[in-house]
Amino acid sequence: MERFFELEIAYIVIGIFFLVITAFVTTRDFMPKGAFKKGMTGIFAIFAIMIGIHYFVTTKRMNGVKEIFNEGKTIICENKMRRTISQSVLISKELGWKLDGDYFKNPDFIRDFHTARCVDYSPIAPKDQKQNDK
Known part of the structure; x- marks a missing residue:
């Protein structure tokens, strides 16, 4: 509740x-x-x-x-403190993040991130030039 x-x-x-x-x-x-x-x-x-x-x-x-984080994959979270072009933070175990309840915590970061403000991270890869020519 x-x-x-x-x-x-x-x-x-x-x-x-x-x-x-x-x-x-x-x-x-x-x-x-x-x-x-x-x-x-x-x-x-x-x-x-x-x-x-x-x-x-x-x-x-x-x-x-x-679940994605526990599998070792990267997620992306909204950072409302930084109002710049790059308002998002990449979070993964590799980068030193830990999951504590519903919050992602990192000693190098000032604030924690709530899992409700995060989504799966899928980097955008450029298309293969051969596919563009078709």
């Missing part, structure tokens, strides 16, 4: 904000009877489904990233 809140708290807060707005609007005099119940149920259902899908997709990707 802790992981769920860690990953989804921002979306839960946004959902609560929309529920408050829905409650305010649907309780006005100009709204038909039953609008509150329908509005709250609809908005809650939409956000619950969206948050559930996001959590499922994110945890599936996290498990895949952990």
Whole structure:
């Protein structure tokens, strides 16, 4: 449950904000009877489904990233601290990274990287010139 809140708290807060707005609007005099119940149920259902899908997709990707890392392959993580052209960091066991729970840690780096912000790294290789001529 802790992981769920860690990953989804921002979306839960946004959902609560929309529920408050829905409650305010649907309780006005100009709204038909039953609008509150329908509005709250609809908005809650939409956000619950969206948050559930996001959590499922994110945890599936996290498990895949952990598996790839444990196989000794390289992954790429988003670095939000550096706002330059190269905002990503390559992470692998070869480079001294270790997996601690859901975080990649390296003593040479100031910060840790969460597995939710990482994906499989597939370097782009130039096509063979013979393939381009075809």
